Amino acid sequence: MLDDSFYRRDDVTQIARQLLGKKLVTNVLGKRTSGIIVETEAYSHCERGCHAYNNKMTGRNKVMFEIGGVAYVYLCYGIHHMFNVVTNRKGVADAILVRALEPAGGEQWMMERMRVTSIKRITSGPGKLTKALGIDRAFDGKFLNGTDLWIEEGLKINSRRILSSARIGIDYAGEDALLPWRFSIKDNAWVSK
DNA sequence: TAGAGGATTGAT
């Protein structure tokens, strides 16, 4: 279990890098599933790609303004749940989208939830990993140190193995869409395409 | 209160 101080820091891109290799665990209806985080994206209230750009608070994103260490979960395209880690101090809306995991426990439950018989690419995308781990909006605003959702130490990732690139699917953000705030583990097969 | 659109995915 990570210490609260891990999330309550100022530099969201630094935390996004350090989340790579950590293990995300859920325990939903007695089915424990987990995966190593292999891809993240940082979002800051200072740039237009963020739901809370310019400190705009709405019913959906208000959890982003909470203290670092809680989950921000919302529905996208009416179909997919997105899981984010809220960072920074209360009132400062920064968050990190977890985009892909490498399965690391409970694969049989993930396959059951996804209705597939192979673990191939089962968590390689933000909408897929939430479904595989049973994450939905019931987790929105929950602390990441609970008994049904938490993040713990996993693998040590050498900084030379971390790639950075532009974030996905935020063309509306103008030049902020070009910020290299997407981080992934080099040559990992579970990174989204 | 109506209308537009989204931090995606998988099939065509």
Added chain:
DNA sequence: TCAATCCTCTAC
């Protein structure tokens, strides 16, 4: 390339 699918936000 396109539809699925529904909640959120904005404007009227």
